[in-house]
Amino acid sequence: MTERFTIPIGPQHPALKEPAHFAFTVEGETVTSASVRLGYAHRGIEKAAETRTFIQDLYLMERVCGICSHIHASTFARAVEELAGVTVPPRARMIRTLVAELERIHSHLLWLGVAAHDAGFEALFMYSWRDRETIMAVLESLTGNRVNYSVNVLGGVKCDITPQLDTQIREAVDYLQERTEHYLHVVNTDRVFLKRTKGIGVMSTEQAIRWGVVGPLARASGVPRDIRVEAPYDAYADFPIDIVLDDAGDLAARFTVRLRELFETYRLIRALLDNLPEGDLTTRFPRRIKQAGEVIVRSEAPRGELFYFVRTEGGSSPSRVKVRTPTLPNMHSVLELAVGAQLADAPMILAGIDPCFSCNDRTSLIRRGGEQDIWSWEKLRQYGIEVYRA
Amino acid sequence: MTTADKLHDLPLTETDTNRLEMPVEIDDLVSVSQVLSEWGYLAAITGLDHGDRLEVLYHICHGPDVITLRVSLDPQAPTVDSLHPVFPQAGTYERELMEMFGVEVRGTPDRSRLLLPDDWPADEYPLRKEASDD
Amino acid sequence: MEPILTWARVNSIWAVHFNSGSCNGCDIEILSTLTPYYDVERLGIELRGSPRHADVLVVTGAVTRQARDRLLRIHAQMPDPAFVMAVGTCAIGGGVFQGCYNVVGSVSDLLPVDMAVPGCPPRPAAIIAGFAALMERIRKGEPA
Numbered sequence A: 001m002t003e004r005f006t007i008p009i010g011p012q013h014p015a016l017k018e019p020a021h022f023a024f025t026v027e028g029e030t031v032t033s034a035s036v037r038l039g040y041a042h043r044g045i046e047k048a049a050e051t052r053t054f055i056q057d058l059y060l061m062e063r064v065c066g067i068c069s070h071i072h073a074s075t076f077a078r079a080v081e082e083l084a085g086v087t088v089p090p091r092a093r094m095i096r097t098l099v100a101e102l103e104r105i106h107s108h109l110l111w112l113g114v115a116a117h118d119a120g121f122e123a124l125f126m127y128s129w130r131d132r133e134t135i136m137a138v139l140e141s142l143t144g145n146r147v148n149y150s151v152n153v154l155g156g157v158k159c160d161i162t163p164q165l166d167t168q169i170r171e172a173v174d175y176l177q178e179r180t181e182h183y184l185h186v187v188n189t190d191r192v193f194l195k196r197t198k199g200i201g202v203m204s205t206e207q208a209i210r211w212g213v214v215g216p217l218a219r220a221s222g223v224p225r226d227i228r229v230e231a232p233y234d235a236y237a238d239f240p241i242d243i244v245l246d247d248a249g250d251l252a253a254r255f256t257v258r259l260r261e262l263f264e265t266y267r268l269i270r271a272l273l274d275n276l277p278e279g280d281l282t283t284r285f286p287r288r289i290k291q292a293g294e295v296i297v298r299s300e301a302p303r304g305e306l307f308y309f310v311r312t313e314g315g316s317s318p319s320r321v322k323v324r325t326p327t328l329p330n331m332h333s334v335l336e337l338a339v340g341a342q343l344a345d346a347p348m349i350l351a352g353i354d355p356c357f358s359c360n361d362r363t364s365l366i367r368r369g370g371e372q373d374i375w376s377w378e379k380l381r382q383y384g385i386e387v388y389r390a
Numbered sequence B: 001m002t003t004a005d006k007l008h009d010l011p012l013t014e015t016d017t018n019r020l021e022m023p024v025e026i027d028d029l030v031s032v033s034q035v036l037s038e039w040g041y042l043a044a045i046t047g048l049d050h051g052d053r054l055e056v057l058y059h060i061c062h063g064p065d066v067i068t069l070r071v072s073l074d075p076q077a078p079t080v081d082s083l084h085p086v087f088p089q090a091g092t093y094e095r096e097l098m099e100m101f102g103v104e105v106r107g108t109p110d111r112s113r114l115l116l117p118d119d120w121p122a123d124e125y126p127l128r129k130e131a132s133d134d
Numbered sequence C: 001m002e003p004i005l006t007w008a009r010v011n012s013i014w015a016v017h018f019n020s021g022s023c024n025g026c027d028i029e030i031l032s033t034l035t036p037y038y039d040v041e042r043l044g045i046e047l048r049g050s051p052r053h054a055d056v057l058v059v060t061g062a063v064t065r066q067a068r069d070r071l072l073r074i075h076a077q078m079p080d081p082a083f084v085m086a087v088g089t090c091a092i093g094g095g096v097f098q099g100c101y102n103v104v105g106s107v108s109d110l111l112p113v114d115m116a117v118p119g120c121p122p123r124p125a126a127i128i129a130g131f132a133a134l135m136e137r138i139r140k141g142e143p144a
Helices: A045-051 A054-062 A069-084 A090-118 A122-143 A163-189 A191-197 A205-210 A215-219 A251-274 A327-338 A343-352 A377-389 B003-009 B026-037 B090-101 C002-011 C025-034 C065-077 C089-093 C124-140
Strands: A004-009 A021-027 A030-037 A293-301 A304-312 A320-324 B013-016 B019-023 B041-049 B054-062 B065-073 B079-081 B104-106 C014-019 C056-060 C083-087 C103-105 C115-117
Touching: A021 A343, A030 A327, A030 A343, A045 A054, A045 A320, A054 A069, A054 A320, A069 A090, A069 A293, A069 A304, A090 A122, A090 A163, A090 A251, A090 A343, A090 A377, A122 A163, A122 C025, A163 A191, A163 A251, A191 A251, A191 A343, A191 A377, A205 A327, A215 A251, A215 A304, A215 A327, A251 A343, A293 B065, A304 B041, A304 B054, A320 B041, A327 A343, A327 B090, A343 A377, B026 B041, B026 B054, B026 B065, B026 B079, B041 B090, B054 B090, B065 B079, B090 B104, C002 C124, C014 C025, C014 C065, C025 C056, C025 C083, C025 C124, C056 C065, C056 C089, C065 C103, C083 C089, C083 C124, C115 C124
Parallel strands: B019 B065, B079 B104, C014 C056, C056 C083, C083 C115
Antiparallel strands: A004 A021, A021 A030, A293 A304, A304 A320, B013 B019, B041 B054, B054 B065
């Protein structure tokens, strides 16, 4: 009879991203239960937002997450603009969408690299991050910063597309389109890599619907869930995207869906640049909001549906800001999918959802008496690679 | 009765484009959610502190539409039933609701802390209005 | 013996990275410095998994209540001399998260900081400049 062990993993730290703590109970090699503990990077933003003004909150919300910062800030801005009854000029709406799509490219390439690293595919990690620098350079030229670009103001945006930038963006997109084709080919043909992804962590369409997963994770299980299509906002109503679906539901499908939807993003960016209307970037925004109210605003972040609930009693501050990031519903699916999986596959199953916190690369072995050892993410990752190497 | 008929019978009010709301009694929460689970998915649970009462909002989404169920609670002893049997992912949201607002969620599978630190005082709920931010 | 140790240390800085409550912005920029475009490994700087192998602790983010003890423990696990580099405005002074209920303060409230790299987040070039300045201080034997 095999012994039953609980293997806690984390929280210590990331070579990137936030820390989290997982406990996987295993019998032999098979995971029999999984739980998660977050909060190592919990700062208390929702509470802080209540004591600050809308303008201060815009910068605070941008820093909920450094990877998908623009979508947080623009979603919050849309919520406050709706509360104030302000309509953003068309050119500003287009630029918001454009930056959101540029951000999706950087986020998906970042994820491709990190997920490849978790699978032990270092070459893919390095190549995808090298190419990601193309888009970082574009973001820096456009906004002045590589991360936390602060494009939004309440009532519009503060950066404009010049003819020079237009050229730079088009060149970057052309180059990345070629590279993305190459990556799509690699993840679908590399035999070693496919062993880590094909048929692993399979989530059926029915499960995806029942667990309420969002974003590329849902789309890789055949659920057509994309806020850009379901509830178009900003420029998506005029420039619709085609939803990218795959019904395999495994890790390989999650790679394919994310890479294939980049082509939609490239197409959309060119369309936005071709049709950018002339006009103002901002409109007047009142200092105080006159009446109480509450709004729900949803966006499609790179990782899936981002949900904001903002309530104000009037004045210059919100009385409640609720942020539900896409990782939270998707996290639940990891806990479900890990059960019954091999321990060696657990890191890839987690990487597959593109968690907005992950526990890469940190060791701290803490003996907690008897049979518990805390494994670092790095140790688990290495373990996964070793198992497949053998 | 089809889902559409059942939905039709719910006392929903339109508050905004694509937004419907209804107040729900604590005892009816699970049965109403059961009906709505055939229609959409649970996107979020929001707690609200109005001082004299607490409110828990359940946002259920389908396409562009959001239905919000509002449950009013006594701040002294706020208790709701878990939606975990209806929406499996509700457990994670309920962990957040319990620690942030001190709402007791009957029957939720995991009662451990999700976000707050281990040494956080047991009877302090940061998103209640009386909690100061320091 | 000491000059040889210093010479070796300056030319092969091993770092361990800890996120004490960051938004990931600084973390992805640190990762950028390790990847081909910036590639700090050519300067002998390498990111290690274990604090027991590391000379420099690179900390990002305001320190949260839950992460505080982990930060102190990691620092304690490092061999002497252990240098601390605070990357980003939050690690230096709390940034926008000053006063949040779950934030206990900046890195310098808890540990002696040898090098601070400001920015929200700092560009990879600034992080590399921070490393270069730290190397210079180690070489000259300047105290923190």
